[in-house]
Amino acid sequence: MNKDHRTLIKKIHQSDYKFCISLSGGGTNIASSLLSVPGASNSILEVFVPYSRESIQIFLNKVPDHYCSLETTLHMASMSFKKTQELTKENHDKNVKIFGIGITASLKTIDKKKGGHRFYIVSHDAKQTTLISCNLQNNMRSRIEEEELLSEMILKLIANNCNIKTDFPEIPEGFKIHTTVAEPSWSDLLANKLDFVSNTKNKPELIFPGSFNPLHEGHKKMKTIAEEKTGMDLFYEICIKNVDKPPLTFYQIQKTISQFDSNQWVLTTKGHFFEKAKLFPNSIFVIGFDTLNRMLDEKYYASKKDMLEKLDVFNDFNNSFLVFGRKDLSVFRSMKDISIPSHIKKRFIGFGEKEFRDDVSSSAIRKRSL
Numbered sequence: 475m476n477k478d479h480r481t482l483i484k485k486i487h488q489s490d491y492k493f494c495i496s497l498s499g500g501g502t503n504i505a506s507s508l509l510s511v512p513g514a515s516n517s518i519l520e521v522f523v524p525y526s527r528e529s530i531q532i533f534l535n536k537v538p539d540h541y542c543s544l545e546t547t548l549h550m551a552s553m554s555f556k557k558t559q560e561l562t563k564e565n566h567d568k569n570v571k572i573f574g575i576g577i578t579a580s581l582k583t584i585d586k587k588k589g590g591h592r593f594y595i596v597s598h599d600a601k602q603t604t605l606i607s608c609n610l611q612n613n614m615r616s617r618i619e620e621e622e623l624l625s626e627m628i629l630k631l632i633a634n635n636c637n638i639k640t641d642f643p644e645i646p647e648g649f650k651i652h653t654t655v656a657e658p659s660w661s662d663l664l665a666n667k668l669d670f671v672s673n674t675k676n677k678p679e680l681i682f683p684g685s686f687n688p689l690h691e692g693h694k695k696m697k698t699i700a701e702e703k704t705g706m707d708l709f710y711e712i713c714i715k716n717v718d719k720p721p722l723t724f725y726q727i728q729k730t731i732s733q734f735d736s737n738q739w740v741l742t743t744k745g746h747f748f749e750k751a752k753l754f755p756n757s758i759f760v761i762g763f764d765t766l767n768r769m770l771d772e773k774y775y776a777s778k779k780d781m782l783e784k785l786d787v788f789n790d791f792n793n794s795f796l797v798f799g800r801k802d803l804s805v806f807r808s809m810k811d812i813s814i815p816s817h818i819k820k821r822f823i824g825f826g827e828k829e830f831r832d833d834v835s836s837s838a839i840r841k842r843s844l
Contacts, residue, residue, distance in 0.1 A: 475507050479626070482633050482640060487513035489636040490569045492562060494554040495628075496522040498530055499542050500579030500593060503625040504632075517636075519561045522554070535718050542580040544594050544607055550576030551596035551603070552720035573599035573635050579624055581610075582617040593624050596723070597635050600664075601656050603723040606631060608649035654725040663741055664715060669753060672709070672740040673731070680706035681740070682760040683713065683750065687726075689733040692832035696798050697737075699830055700760045703796065703823075708760065709738045716745040748784040755791040762800045763807050766822070770812060788821050797824045799831065806831060 475483075486508070495505065495518070505521045508514055524533040530546070531537050534553060538546040554574025562572055579593035591610040596603065606627060610620060626643050633640045642651075659671045672678065680700060686693060689710075697708045712730055715721040722730075731739050744750045747769055750759065761769075768774065775781035787793075799808030809824030 475510070479507065479629060480511060482629060482638065483508055483511040484513065485638050486633055486636050487511060487517045489517065489638065491571050491573065491636040492517055492519055492558060493573045493575060493632070493635070494518075494520045494522065494558045494561070495575045495577070496524065496533065496550040496554045496557075497575075497577035498524055498546075498550070498579070499577075500581045500621060501577040501595075501624050501628055503621050504628045507625060507629065519558055522557070534720060542578045542589075542592065542594070544596075544605065547576045547578045547594035547596045548598075548603070548605070548723045548726055549720045550578065551598040552576070552723050555598045556720055571599075573597055575628065575632060575635075577624070577628060581620045581624070582612075582615070591620060593627070595624075595628055595631055596725075597631055598723050599635070600661055602653055603656075603725040604631065604635075604651065604653040605725060606649055606651045608645060609647060610645075611647055614646075652725070654723075654728050656724040656727075660714070660724060660727060660741070663743060664721060666743070670740050670742045672738065673734075674738050676707070676738065678709040678711070678738075678740050678754055679757050680704055680708045680760065681711045681750070681754060681757055682708055683711040683747075683765075686710060686712065686730055686733060695830060695832055696760055696762075699798075699825065700758075700796050704758060706758070707738060709740045710734055711740050711742060711750075713742050713745050715743040746784075748787040751787045751791045751793040755793070758794045758796060760796050760798070762798050763802065763809065763812070764800060766795070766797050766809065766812055766814075767802075770814065782815060782817070785815060785818050788818050793821065795822045797822055799824070799826055801831075 502523060508518055522533060524530045527541055530541060534549050540546060551574050554576055558572045558574050562570060576596045577593065580589060581591055591612055593608055595606040615623070623643065623645070630640050630642045659668060662668045663671050682697060682700070684693065701708050714727055727741070742750070742753060744753050747759065772778050772781055775784065797809040799806055806827050808826045809822060814822055
């Protein structure tokens with residue numbers, strides 16, 4: 475570690491900022507550097523190194539489409555911020571500011587790599603998300619040199635997050651840096667100060683929940699059919715915070731809603747349909763076969779009794795569902811293939827293969843994108 479980096483780390487430890495770091499595939503040198511300078515406990519709360527694929531899956535509570543990618547790094551930064559929030563919730567010092575850092579990297583190894591050498595770094599806090607991406611030229615540097623470059627980039631991003639202005643190193647290949655600043659309403663929604671956020675004052679009555687990552691033609695066809703069936707205007711609904719998964723970063727929120735053009739959308743923090751039902755009484759939800767299958771799976775509830783009681787909310791709040799069939803493995807399945815409890819069965823209307831079929835999926839599109 476050179477003298478300038480040591481001085482910079484000392485300033486980070488003396489700042490009012492606290493943070494957690496999660497990294498995979500590279501960047502472990504930054505943890506050693508930060509911890510080797512006295513005062514580290516003033517700033518670093520925890521460092522997570524989910525290095526194996528299984529470890530990343532457990533850390534994020536999901537299976538990433540790609541393990542070294544911007545999407546995975548965004549999730550890791552969000553999880554780091556969530557961990558930081560948990561570790562500082564008893565801290566009543568109003569001057570303390572917090573953020574989370576996520577890193578994924580694919581650097582030089584002994585084995586020949588299928589893809590190029592690259593890294594992603596993301597910082598996330600209550601007001602903004604900043605991301606850095608860089609594709610390195612293969613065989614330009616040794617593994618040690620790639621690690622040193624990555625560690626310096628992480629250090630400089632942490633410093634800037636701590637309001638310590640410093641320049642990033644020059645990289646011949648160049649790198650991309652982008653910051654998405656949160657709309658005040660997004661921050662209020664995540665802080666539970668609002669029930670939902672929408673781009674219109676119209677009341678959501680026909681609602682299509684999903685991640686829409688990305689929005690594709692199948693979604694658009696479902697929207698058209700649902701609107702023709704009901705005579706209502708549809709709202710795309712995105713849940714930005716789940717109990718068991720990292721919340722969406724502001725970059726992900728902006729990227730998602732930008733797909734909808736002039737269409738109506740609504741952001742919520744309600745991941746379960748019994749919660750959505752209470753939030754939007756007298757509404758109709760548009761769902762696929764796979765979503766209905768999960769909704770009626772006892773493993774997502776404390777017991778069968780618990781499931782039936784929670785599903786009865788649809789009767790209490792007068793909610794209905796339009797269920798579209800879709801391919802499950804190699805077989806097309808629709809609502810008729812599922813046993814729906816008798817006390818809510820009348821609330822579901824199914825669309826079979828003759829009325830709708832589109833085998834494209836967002837996950838398949840994502841896997842082809844890298």
